[in-house]
Amino acid sequence: MNRVLKRLAGWKRAFLYTLVNLRSASAALNLRDTPGFARIVTGTAPGFNDPTRLTRWTRSFLYAHLVFVVARLCSLALNPSGTGAALDLSSAPGAAGWILRMTILYGNIVLLPLWTYRANHNARQLGASGMTFTPEWAAGWYFLPPGLFWKPRLVVKEIWQASVDPENWRMQQGSPLVGWWWTLWLTSAWGVLLGSGVAALVPDTATAQIVDDAVAVARPVLHLPLTLILLTIITKIHDMQMDHYRNQSEEAAR
Numbered sequence: 001m002n003r004v005l006k007r008l009a010g011w012k013r014a015f016l017y018t019l020v021n022l023r024s025a026s027a028a029l030n031l032r033d034t035p036g037f038a039r040i041v042t043g044t045a046p047g048f049n050d051p052t053r054l055t056r057w058t059r060s061f062l063y064a065h066l067v068f069v070v071a072r073l074c075s076l077a078l079n080p081s082g083t084g085a086a087l088d089l090s091s092a093p094g095a096a097g098w099i100l101r102m103t104i105l106y107g108n109i110v111l112l113p114l115w116t117y118r119a120n121h122n123a124r125q126l127g128a129s130g131m132t133f134t135p136e137w138a139a140g141w142y143f144l145p146p147g148l149f150w151k152p153r154l155v156v157k158e159i160w161q162a163s164v165d166p167e168n169w170r171m172q173q174g175s176p177l178v179g180w181w182w183t184l185w186l187t188s189a190w191g192v193l194l195g196s197g198v199a200a201l202v203p204d205t206a207t208a209q210i211v212d213d214a215v216a217v218a219r220p221v222l223h224l225p226l227t228l229i230l231l232t233i234i235t236k237i238h239d240m241q242m243d244h245y246r247n248q249s250e251e252a253a254r
Contacts, residue, residue: 113139128162153182163240188222
């Protein structure tokens with residue numbers, strides 16, 4: 001538990017340090033008023049930004065993660081005793097597999113906040129005023145404890161509401177998919193970490209191994225519905241925003 005708390009504290013200090021320095025630098029250089037600054041930092045320019053390419057990349061990395069999850073489940077089904085087997089990095093296939101897994105992992109870590117930033121930005125451009133979260137914080141809450149435990153769910157819920165009806169978004173209901181996604185994420189990330197901590201504290205080796213094996217099975221089992229639900233949320237929000245954009249463009253052209 002102490003290790004977890006130290007890790008959270010380290011993340012918080014690093015994020016706050018980076019945020020303060022970025023804000024100071026942008027203020028000193030007056031970057032926020034410089035044309036193209038938003039595009040350089042986030043890939044987002046003023047006005048509605050077509051999210052199709054970013055959504056495609058985000059979905060592609062999530063599908064790649066899904067392939068690894070399914071492969072892991074198949075491996076566990078064929079070899080239940082290999083739940084705790086370590087990846088052999090000394091072999092070329094093992095090293096290549098590890099590099100690919102890390103690429104997909106960090107790709108998702110980068111792309112999901114970027115997509116969230118873009119979705120929040122576009123919801124505002126479509127007419128959603130008074131949203132609680134700015135685009136910057138919509139992306140930032142994925143990394144800043146303790147808010148990372150609940151803020152991203154509220155961020156995505158708000159984006160969903162604003163995508164259903166931008167002008168009357170407060171009157172809209174959030175999707176239950178958002179709640180399921182976040183519950184699964186918390187369980188898979190922190191529940192599994194807690195299980196690993198419990199296994200480390202168990203004095204009996206056999207019992208600790210059972211807990212470790214259960215954790216190894218639980219992770220891909222949870223990630224399968226988690227990834228599918230997240231893909232559904234991203235696709236639905238993208239489609240709703242694009243429909244609103246097309247309708248508004250047609251009305252403006254008349």
